[in-house]
Amino acid sequence: MLHTPILETAPRRVWRWGSEADTEAFARQLAASPALGDAFIELHGDLGAGKTTFVRHLLRALGITGRVKSPTYAVVEPHETPAGLAISHFDFYRFNDPLEWEDAGFRELFASPGLKLVEWPERGQGALPPADLEIALQTEGLGRRCRLQPHSPCGKAWLDALASG
Numbered sequence: 211m212l213h214t215p216i217l218e219t220a221p222r223r224v225w226r227w228g229s230e231a232d233t234e235a236f237a238r239q240l241a242a243s244p245a246l247g248d249a250f251i252e253l254h255g256d257l258g259a260g261k262t263t264f265v266r267h268l269l270r271a272l273g274i275t276g277r278v279k280s281p282t283y284a285v286v287e288p289h290e291t292p293a294g295l296a297i298s299h300f301d302f303y304r305f306n307d308p309l310e311w312e313d314a315g316f317r318e319l320f321a322s323p324g325l326k327l328v329e330w331p332e333r334g335q336g337a338l339p340p341a342d343l344e345i346a347l348q349t350e351g352l353g354r355r356c357r358l359q360p361h362s363p364c365g366k367a368w369l370d371a372l373a374s375g
């Protein structure tokens with residue numbers, strides 16, 4: 211699933227979400243992107259920036275109907291869409307043992323097909339492969355600022371397919 215890391219200089223794009231409804235609209239658009247299935251997306255941002263909220267809307271847009279728990283304590287929550295796409299939703303906020311990476315099977319999960327969505331990737335102890343797309347969220351007034359930076363050809367293709375915010 212590792213895509214050639216390129217395009218460090220690829221243009222980043224910024225959206226302004228006035229409310230959660232804008233997060234939802236954006237998640238729907240991203241869910242419709244071509245080849246989103248096999249990808250690794252990093253979610254950056256402070257506590258409460260809206261990372262889990264975004265993942266919830268993305269999973270719903272992909273057809274997942276059950277409760278989407280925050281993986282803060284479990285580190286990873288697995289999901290599967292009705293179309294059979296495996297999704298691993300990680301949160302490395304409390305991850306502090308690099309040995310756990312092997313023991314918990316995270317290496318295998320990352321090597322398997324499917325969508326990987328990772329909150330707090332900076333706490334992944336350097337064990338994570340390069341991401342296809344980096345999403346950085348920041349509180350701005352009552353809403354959020356969202357910056358997207360692609361790091362692979364497919365990340366760039368999704369970005370090109372998104373309408374402006």
Ligand SMILES: Nc1ncnc2c1ncn2[C@@H]1O[C@H](COP(=O)(O)OP(=O)(O)OP(=O)(O)O)[C@@H](O)[C@H]1O
Pocket residue numbers: 227228229230231232233255256257258259260261262263264280282301329352353354
């Ligand atoms: N676009 C938005 N506009 C306004 N409020 C939002 C938006 N997105 C999320 N929120 C609100 O921000 C709060 C925190 O969101 P969330 O739990 O998703 O943050 P998080 O980044 O996952 O935090 P953590 O690092 O603790 O996991 C929630 O109350 C949510 O409703």
Ligand SMILES: [Mg+2]
Pocket residue numbers: 261262263280301329
């Ligand atoms: Mg969260």
